[in-house]
Amino acid sequence: MSDLNLEPLVSSGFSFAECARDGEARSCMLKTPRATIETPVFMPVGTQASVKSQTPDEVAATGARIVLANTYHLWLRPGAERVARLGGVQQFMGWPHALLTDSGGYQVFSLAKLRKIDDEGVAFRSHLSGEKKLLTPEESMRVQALLGSDIAMLLDECPAGGAERRVIEAAMKRTSAWARRSLASPSAAGQARFGIVQGGTHVDLRLAHLEDIASLPVDGVALGGFSVGEPIPEMYSALAELAPKMPRAKPRYLMGVGTPYDLLTAIGAGIDMFDCVLPTRNARNGQALTWNGRVNMKQARHSDDTTPLDVECGCPVCARFSRAYLRHLFNAEEMLGPRLLTQHNLWFYGELTRRAREAIRAGSYTSFAREASARMRERDEVKSPV
C-alpha cells in the first residue's frame, strides 16, 4: 500500500486512508509520528508499560506496531511526571513503535476505592497507596501528555453493564461535556485524540451519541462500554448498525474487545482497531487460542503429545516446543509456560488481523470470517461457553 492517499487527521503528524473495502469491512492505514499501522489491527495490552512477560522485540515480532498502556496504572506508579522525565512510556519500556493510552476512567471505576463522580470529574483513592486523587478531563489529558502516547483517549463515563436507560443517558451527556473540556485543554505535540461513544446496547442512544462525538475535532472515534457483561448477540447487532455509520475518514476503535469471534464480527461491521487483555490473560491461565479454537494446556491429555500447540502456526513457540512440554510447564508452575503461551496468543491475534486484511483486499472477507469462526467453534477444545 502506498502512502499517496493518506489524508491528514486533525492533529499534526497523523494521517489516515481507507485502502480497501469489502462490504462494510475495510482495511486502512493510520500513520502516527512513530509508526505506520495497517488496520484492522489488534493492540496488545501493556497495562503497566509491559506487555506481561514479553520483550518489546517479541511483541513487534507478532506484527504489532501499536500497544496500549493504562493511564490509571502509570499515573499511580511509577508516576506520570517520572515517566515524562524518563522520556515517555515508549522510551521507558523500550518500545519504538506507536502507543495508545486510555483515559484512566475505566480503571478508576474498576480498581480505585471510594470513588465519587460528579460533573467535575472522579474523586478516588489510589488502590495502591490510598492517596486521594481527582481525575478530570483536563487532568487525564495532562497525564496522557506526560506519558507521551501517540494516541490519547478523551475521558468518558462508562456505565456498568445492565445499567438503566436513564443512567446510560446521563453518562452520555457527561461524556459529551467531558469530551469538549478535554479538547479545550492544551494538546500535546505529536499526540492524536480519540473521542468515545457511549449508549449501551441501545442503538438509538448510540447513534445520537455517535453523531455528537463525531461532530467534534477528534482524530478517531471509539466505542466504549461494550463487552461489559451484555449478551454477546446484543453487542453484535448494535455493532452491525453502528460501525457503518462511524466516520469513514477516521479510525474506528472498539475498546476492550475481544475474542477472535468478536474481532471477526466487528471487522465485518467496519471496525478498525481493537484492544483486549484476553490473549495475554488467558495465556497466563493456560488457555491458548488457535485456528482450531481454544486449547487448555493444563489438561493431562497433552502429557504425551509431541505435536505443537497449533500445526498451522508459524510462531516461535509452535516451531520449537511440544504440547507435552507446554503442559509440563503449566503443571510444574514454571514461568516459562505463561511466557510462551502469551507469545503464541499474541502471534495468533497478529495473524488473525493480518489474514483479515488480506481477505478484505481480496474481496473475500465474508467467507473468510465465516469459515474461520465455524472452524474455531467446531473444534474448540475447551468445555465452556465460547
Added chain:
Amino acid sequence: MSDLNLEPLVSSGFSFAECARDGEARSCMLKTPRATIETPVFMPVGTQASVKSQTPDEVAATGARIVLANTYHLWLRPGAERVARLGGVQQFMGWPHALLTDSGGYQVFSLAKLRKIDDEGVAFRSHLSGEKKLLTPEESMRVQALLGSDIAMLLDECPAGGAERRVIEAAMKRTSAWARRSLASPSAAGQARFGIVQGGTHVDLRLAHLEDIASLPVDGVALGGFSVGEPIPEMYSALAELAPKMPRAKPRYLMGVGTPYDLLTAIGAGIDMFDCVLPTRNARNGQALTWNGRVNMKQARHSDDTTPLDVECGCPVCARFSRAYLRHLFNAEEMLGPRLLTQHNLWFYGELTRRAREAIRAGSYTSFAREASARMRERDEVKSPV
C-alpha cells in the same frame, strides 16, 4: 583450542584435555556426544527441565553449552518413563547441547517427606503426590538413563552441614558402597558417570574419600556436601587442599557452588565445573550480579536512573533497558522483571567464567581473580553479608 590432545574418558563418546594451566587454575575441554564444553564452566540450573523464565536460545546465548536438571523433580513430574518416551530431557525442553543430571539424593533429603535411609537406599514419600518411592543407587542410574543426560551423578549420601565427624564418616562409607553399586548397574549409551566425594570440611576425611572415589572407573570427580551452611573460609581452605589432588585427567566438579567469589576462589584451586541456583533464584528476588558487586533492583534509588544495570555488560538486558525500568518492573510485580534479571545474571556467570578461562590462558589468573573479587566487594550495593 584444537581437539588434538583430547584423551578418552571411561565412557564411550567422552573425552577431556587440560588446555592451559596457571598455578592450580586450569582451562580444559570436555567433549560429550552433544557438546564441546570449555572449562571453567558454570552450568545454569534447569530444575524441572526449564531454566526458570528463559528459553533454550537465551540460555545458549549466555555461552552455556551444558545445563543441569534435577532427577528427583523430573522423576516425580512428568515422570522418567514419560521423559524417555518424549526423547529425553534435551528433546523435551528443546535444549540441543549437553545436560547433567544429579542423582536425586540431595532433593530427597531436602524436599521429600518421611524419608528413611539405610544401606539399601532412601525410602520417601513424594512431596507432590505422597506416593511411596525408593531411591537406590541402581534406581538413580535407571532414572538418569531414562532422562538421557550426558552426565549422570552416582547416588551419594550428603550429611547435613555441621554434622558430627562420625556421621560424616558413615555417609562417606555408604557413598563409597553406593558408588560401586551404581557403577555395577547397566550404563546408558552416551552417558558419562561422575563420582561424588564427601567428608565435610575435614580435610583428612575428604582426602581419604577422594582417594577411594578417584580409584573407581568414573568419568569425573565431584565434591558434594560443600556450601551446606559451613563457614565460607572453611570451604575455601578445604578446597585449596583438595582440588589440586583431584585427578588431572578428569573433570573436577564442585556441586551447588556458588557466589562469584566462590567461583573465583575454586577456579584458582583447580575446579572445572560449577552449578548453582544463585544467579537464577536471586534474579527472581530482584538481585542482580555485576562486576561492581550486587545490585538490588527493588530499591527506590533506581527509580530515576536511566543508566543500564551494568555499563560493562554486553547482555541484551543492559543493552536495552534502564535501571529505572527494571526497578519499575519489580515494583509493579511484572513477570518481565525476574525474566530480564535472570537473563542478565546468567550472562554475567557466563562472562565471569569466559574471562577466567582467558586469564588462565594468559597466565594472569591470580591477579584477575584478586582484582575482580576486590572490586565486587568494594562496590557491592547490597547491605548484607557477601
